[in-house]
Amino acid sequence: xxxxxxxxxxxxxxxxxxxxxxxxxxxxxxxxxxxxxxxxxxxxxxxxxxxxxxxxxxxxxxxxxxxxxxxxxxxxxxxxxxxxxxxxxxxxxxxxxxxxxxxxxxxxxxxxxxxxxxxxxxxxxxxxxxxxxxxxxxxxxxxxxxxxxxxxxxxxxxxxxxxxxxxxxxxxxxxxxxxxxxxxxxxxxxxxxxxxxxxxxxxxxxxxxxxxxxxxxxxxxxxxxxxxxxxxxxxxxxxxxxxxxxxxxxxxxxxxxxxxxxxxxxxxxxxxxxxxxxxxxxxxxxxxxxxxxxxxxxxxxxxxxxxxxxxxxxxxxxxxxxxxxxxxxxxxxxxxxxxxxxxxxxxxxxxxxxxxxxxxxxxxxxxxxxxxxxxxxxxxxxxxxxxxxxxxxxxxxxxxxxxxxxxxxxxxxxxxxxxxxxxxxxxxxxxxxxxxxxxxxxxxxxxxxxxxxxxxxxxxxxxxxxxxxxxxxxxxxxxxxxxxxxxxxxxxxxxxxxxxxxxxxxxxxxxxxxxxxxxxxxxxxxxxxxxxxxxxxxxxxxxxxxxxxxxxxxxxxxxxxxxx
Amino acid sequence: xxxxxxxxxxxxxxxxxxxxxxxxxxxxxxxxxxxxxxxxxxxxxxx
Numbered sequence: 001x002x003x004x005x006x007x008x009x010x011x012x013x014x015x016x017x018x019x020x021x022x023x024x025x026x027x028x029x030x031x032x033x034x035x036x037x038x039x040x041x042x043x044x045x046x047x048x049x050x051x052x053x054x055x056x057x058x059x060x061x062x063x064x065x066x067x068x069x070x071x072x073x074x075x076x077x078x079x080x081x082x083x084x085x086x087x088x089x090x091x092x093x094x095x096x097x098x099x100x101x102x103x104x105x106x107x108x109x110x111x112x113x114x115x116x117x118x119x120x121x122x123x124x125x126x127x128x129x130x131x132x133x134x135x136x137x138x139x140x141x142x143x144x145x146x147x148x149x150x151x152x153x154x155x156x157x158x159x160x161x162x163x164x165x166x167x168x169x170x171x172x173x174x175x176x177x178x179x180x181x182x183x184x185x186x187x188x189x190x191x192x193x194x195x196x197x198x199x200x201x202x203x204x205x206x207x208x209x210x211x212x213x214x215x216x217x218x219x220x221x222x223x224x225x226x227x228x229x230x231x232x233x234x235x236x237x238x239x240x241x242x243x244x245x246x247x248x249x250x251x252x253x254x255x256x257x258x259x260x261x262x263x264x265x266x267x268x269x270x271x272x273x274x275x276x277x278x279x280x281x282x283x284x285x286x287x288x289x290x291x292x293x294x295x296x297x298x299x300x301x302x303x304x305x306x307x308x309x310x311x312x313x314x315x316x317x318x319x320x321x322x323x324x325x326x327x328x329x330x331x332x333x334x335x336x337x338x339x340x341x342x343x344x345x346x347x348x349x350x351x352x353x354x355x356x357x358x359x360x361x362x363x364x365x366x367x368x369x370x371x372x373x374x375x376x377x378x379x380x381x382x383x384x385x386x387x388x389x390x391x392x393x394x395x396x397x398x399x400x401x402x403x404x405x406x407x408x409x410x411x412x413x414x415x416x417x418x419x420x421x422x423x424x425x426x427x428x429x430x431x432x433x434x435x436x437x438x439x440x441x442x443x444x445x446x447x448x449x450x451x452x453x454x455x456x457x458x459x460x461x462x463x464x465x466x467x468x469x470x471x472x473x474x475x476x477x478x479x480x481x482x483x484x485x486x487x488x489x490x491x492x493x494x495x496x497x498x499x500x501x502x503x504x505x506x507x508x509x510x511x512x513x514x515x516x517x518x519x520x521x522x523x524x525x526x527x528x529x530x531x532x533x534x535x536x537x538x539x540x541x542x543x544x545x546x547x548x549x550x551x552x553x554x555x556x557x558x559x560x561x562x563x564x
Numbered sequence: 565x566x567x568x569x570x571x572x573x574x575x576x577x578x579x580x581x582x583x584x585x586x587x588x589x590x591x592x593x594x595x596x597x598x599x600x601x602x603x604x605x606x607x608x609x610x611x
Contacts, residue, residue: 084589212610219603
């Protein structure tokens with residue numbers, strides 16, 4: 001890697017850590033450390049956005065669009081609606097009760113054991129996610145850049161631990177602003193470069209037509225098919241419940257918007273996200289589609305998988321490898337001619353000609369796909385790593401090969417900043433819940449502010465250490481971005497069910513809610529593990545939530561009157 | 565009789581929720597609908 005790129009990465013990351021430590025050097029209050037409580041709506045908005053946008057968002061999402069198009073954006077359709085409900089109902093209630101942990105609300109409404117259950121579910125699923133948040137970008141960066149995996153994981157993890165241990169939640173908020181600036185600048189530049197490159201071959205609309213002809217501009221799917229992962233209905237309904245649970249009941253997000261000066265600032269911060277998140281996700285996916293179009297004009301590598309893997313495959317059976325490579329090369333050249341024919345037909349404006357050229361292009365594309373998948377199969381067999389998905393490597397390959405020196409460093413800084421921003425929120429939230437809901441609530445009561453501050457710092461470092469350990473020993477699970485969403489869908493629904501019952505169904509009492517939550521959680525895990533019902537993972541969230549409400553209401557009917 | 569603190573909180577929350585925020589929420593819903601309409605157009609035009 002060029003020294004200018006290394007310097008760009010180093011300066012960006014050191015500046016973020018230094019800024020976080022320096023800005024919070026005089027903070028001594030426990031409340032500031034656990035909540036942070038003086039942010040305006042702009043800081044809250046960016047902090048909420050930075051927490052959700054992990055490195056996986058910038059590595060895997062463009063690759064997902066490269067592979068299968070834009071349909072993933074539908075997952076975010078329910079999010080603005082969920083944020084409205086949270087801003088209108090959840091936020092003022094949380095402020096009134098002056099909560100430090102959102103699960104305290106469950107004790108206010110139900111009882112201590114239900115609060116502990118909510119906090120425990122949070123610790124399990126967020127603890128797992130924190131490891132993946134560090135692991136995901138590390139494995140990709142190390143395999144393509146040749147960095148040492150352990151050094152990368154420990155380096156990213158320690159950088160985050162330094163400023164979250166010293167500055168707590170407030171350090172997380174102030175660093176988020178600058179991390180988002182780096183992220184948005186880097187992504188805008190990458191977008192500009194890919195547009196510039198494809199415009200050298202054809203007009204923007206013609207390039208979009210190529211993407212459309214090859215099935216990559218399928219943004220909205222109106223069909224009612226429960227087996228499909230992304231439809232407008234699963235996005236609106238499943239996405240609504242997933243967002244409601246993530247933003248409304250997950251401490252790592254609630255802590256971000258509860259760090260505001262007032263209810264007004266928190267609500268505006270959430271509405272900032274409600275307006276901008278869908279377009280942002282759309283543009284990240286469109287970036288992936290444009291990279292796809294770029295690689296229809298320019299010959300892509302035979303595979304985007306790291307070079308080390310192709311070398312193994314080549315050494316196992318060089319003749320077979322060369323044969324696959326040659327077949328791919330020929331198919332690609334045929335497809336390139338078909339693209340030129342299609343663009344020519346579009347320019348002529350003859351509908352019949354355009355339609356037949358489009359079909360020719362689609363057939364040529366299928367042949368390229370087949371040649372590529374044969375080669376990938378050969379690599380998978382040779383390396384024994386069949387679960388490794390090529391899509392996670394597409395965007396980083398484009399960055400490393402098509403961006404100029406300096407910007408490569410900036411884009412890698414984007415990925416590392418994103419990893420740090422979401423990990424920081426997670427560690428801060430995990431430490432807050434461990435301190436407030438377990439240490440202070442159950443084990444060591446009535447001690448001074450300094451004692452709990454010290455405990456919070458220790459727990460932050462402890463969770464950071466656990467995340468690093470998890471990342472060091474983790475192995476790949478499907479596509480990275482989906483692994484996080486699947487875990488979220490399996491656990492969020494139960495907690496959301498508890499919160500919705502608490503907010504909206506006064507009849508339900510503590511025991512009924514607690515028993516229903518346990519039954520719902522085990523039922524959803526059972527359904528997922530046994531694969532008894534074949535449904536997209538977003539639906540598990542909704543099922544668990546409904547199970548909690550229906551079962552708790554039924555139990556309450558049997559018990560007769562509300563008992564708390 | 566002592567007022568129920570839970571009901572008091574709910575009342576004040578409701579009061580605070582209605583201070584002109586409805587318009588902002590409607591704008592957010594309107595923007596979402598416009599975005600989906602744009603995506604449907606994009607799908608129909610290019611797919």
